[in-house]
Amino acid sequence: MKKRLTNLAKNSKYAVSGFVRFGVLHQYKNLLIVGGSNSLGNSIVSNFSDTWKVANIDYKQNENAELNVLLGENDDLSERIDSIDTQIGDFSKRFDSIICVSESTKIGSIKDQDIFRRYQQAEREQALPALLTSYLAAKYLAPNGLVLFAGGATPFQKSCPSALPYGITKDIVHSVALNLADKEDISTDATVVTILPETDVATQSNPESGSEVSTEVRDAKENDKIAKLVKMWADGKKRPMNGGFMLLKNIGGVLVPEYI
Secondary structure, eight states: HHHHOOOHHHHOTTHHHHHHHHHOOOEEEEEESSTTTSHHHHHHHHHHHTTTTEEEEEESSOOTSSEEEEOTTTTTTHHHHHHHHHHHHHHHSOOEEEEEEEOOOBBBBBBBBBHHHHHHHIIIIIIIIHHHHHHHHHEEEEEEEEEEEEHHHHHHHSSOTTTTHHHHHHHHHHHHHHHHOSSSSSSSOOEEEOOOOOOOOOOEEETTTEEEEEEOOHHHHHHHHHHHHHHHHHTTSOOOOOTEEEEEEOOOOOEEEEEO
C-alpha cells in the first residue's frame, strides 16, 4: 500500500503538499487477521490490502500484509504473547476489524491410535488462534469494530465422528465467538460474527490405508466471494447481528448468507 501511495504522490499535480493533505484527510482502516496466509486468509488480505492496512499473524508470511507476525510450529503461545502484543501494538493501537480464519483439516475417529496427536495439531491450528483472536480483540478492537471467526458448518449442525479433531476444535471456535459476543470485554457497539462456509472439511475413504482423508472442497473463486462478503461487513454495510452464525450457501454460483 505504501508503494501505491508513493506513486500517487509522484504523479499527482498537487505534488507533495497535496499528498500530505490527502493523507491527513484519508485515514486508512486497520485489519488484524489471524490465519492470513491460508487459502481463505490470502483472499481476504488481497481484498482488504488496497484500502486497509493489514497485519497478519500466521505460520507463513503473506506478502500483501504490511506486518507479518510469524508463529513457529512448536511455539507456546503463553511464551510468545508478550512479543506478539508488542509487534501488534507497535503497528496500531486500534483495529477496525479482527478476523480469525485459521484452518485445520485434521480428521480421524476415536478408534484411531493417533487421535491424540491429530487433536493436538487441530487445537494448535484452530482453537488456539481463535483464543488469541479473542484476546487481541479485547485489547485492540476499535469502537464499532467487527470481529469475525471462521467456524464449521458440519460440526455446528451435526456430529462428525470421522473428523473428530476438526469437529471438536471448531466447536471451541464457536464457543469463543459466543463468549466474546457477550461484549463484556469489547465495545458495546462492536459486532462479533461467525461464518459457516457450507463447503468446509469433507472426508473420503482411502482404499489403500483403509482410513479417511480430508479433501479440498472450496476453490479460489468461492474464497474470493467469501472475502468480498467479509469486506462489505467490515466496511459497515449490511452487517449481521452481533453473535450471529451465518451459513454461507453457494446457490447457482451466488454466495448466500443465511442465519442459522
